[in-house]
Amino acid sequence: MRIIIVDDIYINRLLISEIIKSLGHDIIEAENGQKAIEALKNHSPVDIVLMDIEMPVMNGIEATRYIRDSLSDPINKTPVVALTAHNPKLFFEDYKDVGFNQLLTKPYSIQKIVGIIKEFSPDP
Numbered sequence: 838m839r840i841i842i843v844d845d846i847y848i849n850r851l852l853i854s855e856i857i858k859s860l861g862h863d864i865i866e867a868e869n870g871q872k873a874i875e876a877l878k879n880h881s882p883v884d885i886v887l888m889d890i891e892m893p894v895m896n897g898i899e900a901t902r903y904i905r906d907s908l909s910d911p912i913n914k915t916p917v918v919a920l921t922a923h924n925p926k927l928f929f930e931d932y933k934d935v936g937f938n939q940l941l942t943k944p945y946s947i948q949k950i951v952g953i954i955k956e957f958s959p960d961p
């Protein structure tokens with residue numbers, strides 16, 4: 838699978854990308870929402886976007902809204918998973934209209950990441 842990791846903190850991207858690469862998937866890294874959108878357009882099809890929330894230039898909320906509202910079909914349907922320390926229930930109450938498909942909560946673990954990848958895998 839091809840997965841975009843969007844986070845402004847290099848070490849966060851490195852941690853997730855090392856786990857995902859060890860599982861045999863392709864990684865594209867982006868440091869803010871704007872770069873994530875460019876990567877999504879340039880590397881389509883992408884299977885999952887892992888999207889941090891707080892980032893400079895364009896945050897994860899703005900970027901996900903843009904993907905859902907302004908990109909063409911089928912790129913606008915790409916699964917977007919929020920990366921956050923936020924309580925999952927409160928997160929979806931606050932951000933349910935943005936268009937996130939799922940949440941990956943910090944601290945990250947291999948088990949959590951494997952679960953997310955399975956959930957959005959094209960082959961069941």
Ligand SMILES: [Mg+2]
Pocket residue numbers: 844845846889890891892
């Ligand atoms: Mg951040």
